[in-house]
Amino acid sequence: MGIHVSDHRPAGYAYLLEKLAIVGIPNWHRSMVSTTGTHFSKIQDGFVEEVFRNQYWPGETVGDHLEFALKYDGVNLALLSKIFEKVSPEVLVEYIKSKPTGKYARRIWFFYEFLTEDQLPINDMTTGNYVDALEAKDYYTVQKGERSSRHRIVNNLLGPRAFCPIVRKTEKLSKLNSTALRKRCEEIVTAYPPQLLRRALSYLYNKETKSSFEIEHIKSNASRTEKFIASLELAEQEDFCEKGKLIELQNRIVDPRFADSDYRVSQNYVGQTVAYQKELIQYICPKPEDLPSLMTGLLASHNRMKTGGISPVIHAAVIAYGFVFLHPFEDGNGRIHRFLIHNILSLQNMVPRGIMFPISAVMLKNPEDYDRSLEAFSRPLLQVIDYRLDEMGKMTVENESACWYSYMDMTAQAEALSEFILKTIEEELVQELSFLANYDTAKKAIQDIIDMPDRLVNLFIRLCLQSNGNLSARKRSAHFDFLSDEELTKMEQAVKDSYTLA
Structure with missing residues (x-):
């Protein structure tokens, strides 16, 4: 363009x-x-x-x-x-002194000292109104930011110097705000009885876990699946945005041979082998020496937003996508990134109690949208990183790159997460709850026809749904040869009526 x-x-x-x-x-x-x-x-x-x-x-x-x-x-x-x-600092000093009370000159002065940690030779301001570092009408900002009396600026940024992303207030984000999304979810949830919601929860945990592993083309074993579900259950109660807890989480969800005891110490990247000794580089992670500061900044940004009145969706997008872009571990970063979405949405009361959003299922069904949300940062980043790969595929980043990870514009990621949450509520959640409600209707109707054990009722419904409401002769012979033709016809009709099958 x-x-x-x-x-x-x-x-x-x-x-x-x-x-x-x-x-x-x-x-x-x-x-x-x-x-x-x-x-x-x-x-x-x-x-x-x-x-x-x-x-x-x-x-x-x-x-x-x-x-x-x-x-x-x-x-x-x-x-x-x-x-x-x-x-040259002298050039900036001359300009700032030429407009000593101008809000843009003061912002330039504040941003210079915030970003460089060097003071310009300018006396502190002693008079004048305070102005916000970011215009609240244009950006998501923390409430009651710190006042810098030196510049007469209110620091309402989303993070500290080490990690301070920007999210712009776009039309899409205004429409898909957290309040509207939560209200829509509550409208759906209140239409179902509490006991059905309790049953749905285990389905939703399983669906989220399975989908999160599938996104990375990983076949999870039963042990890791159970551990991931157990962590999701804790996501409502504990704040995982602490270094120790993130390391514990990584250890629980990866193969024990790839468990980390600290942040990674090697340079990693995401790539695809396209020919012998030829890699197509898709993403370059921060240098390992930059990670401690970046991760400290990310966690500080989380705490700042947690108490700063930030929309839960914006908060979750910044921290979860920020985490995966920093890629602090050798393995498990993607699953932790998606886990953090749940953790923050729960902590910020975005999700009604007793429900969870299977967001990974939506990401899995919409891979192009998910890839786009990642590539909005990863693609332009490749243009500013100088690197070399040796014959063993070991990467060395040759230029200073920390600022690109410290100061991301995460508007695209916030918009994408808002869309994923909307689809989760209106498609995945509705589909799961409707399925269970229809199942209960079908089960009661079948039990009114014949008093069968729950195991056989469950099997009958499942087999009928696989064949548009009809039980095949082979499956009848194998599992339900005790049914009369009349009973079978009535039971098949009960399933069709419950699920509105033709």
């Missing part, structure tokens, strides 16, 4: 990246200024390219374009971090 016209000049981040020769993950919004023509924009695959009229040209200085970027391109902490590495 691109608007290639000779009278269009890049502005904001686009100008600064070009001027400072920075290779970066593209911002979701790219600005150009035209000397002629009208204001217009193009939207493609979630990216916006906007052309402004000539009077919007901000000027020629770095400060001018930083202010333009914050105003029109939005806050991109990763790009700001890279820009601040290249820009």
Whole structure:
């Protein structure tokens, strides 16, 4: 995507990246200024390219374009971090002092010191109103953030310096907000009796576990399945976003030979062998030396959002996808990533008590959507990582890359999770509860015809459902030769009526 016209000049981040020769993950919004023509924009695959009229040209200085970027391109902490590495502090000081009370100048000052941990030679502000680091109308922000009296800025960011993602308030996220999703779930759940919901729960745990393993093409044995279900049952009660608990969880769900006692110490990646000694690299994980800081930041971000009034869906998306992108263990990262969705949604009271969302079943049924949610970060990341592979497939990352993992824009992942949750509620949950309710109806009708043991009733219903409501002659002979023709006909009709089969 691109608007290639000779009278269009890049502005904001686009100008600064070009001027400072920075290779970066593209911002979701790219600005150009035209000397002629009208204001217009193009939207493609979630990216916006906007052309402004000539009077919007901000000027020629770095400060001018930083202010333009914050105003029109939005806050991109990763790009700001890279820009601040290249820009002389004196240039920034001069610009900030030229607009000492301007909110964008103060934000630039605050972001510089937040990201670099260096102080600019500027005196603390002593007067003026406080402004938010992020505009709450445009971004998901924590409530009651810390006040930085030096900048007169309220730090309402989602995380600390080590891990501070951004999630923009899009139209899709506004429609699929946590309150609306929970309300829809409660409407469905209240239509069924409590005893049926209790029975459904074990089905849902099994479905989620089976689906989570299948996504990774892993055949789980009975022991690991039971351990994963036991962990899911604990997800309602315990906060697993602690280093020790994550390690314990990883040890429970992987082959004991691949259990970790700490975060990984080797460089790993996701790839596919396409020819002899040739790998197609799909994702590059953070360098192992960057992991301790990144994971400490991720867990701190979790605690910040837990008490910061953040929407449960946004909270779950940031931490669960953040975890899988950091990939802290040698094995089990994907299953833990999906487990954390349940853990956070439960802790934040998004899921009614006594129910769980088989989100992995929806991801398994919609693999392209799930892959897209991962590739929204993994694909552009590949463009900014320099690496080499030796003949044994060992990877070495050769450039500094931590900032790309520290400051992700996770809007795409939040949107994807919102869609998965909606489908889980309206498809998987409804399907499971309806099946059990229909089963109870069929079972009662059959028992009114003949008083059979539960085991045989269950088998009869299952075999009929496999053949559109009819029992085959072979299955009748093998399991139900004691039934009269009249009894069989009535029982088959009971199953058809209960499940509305033709």
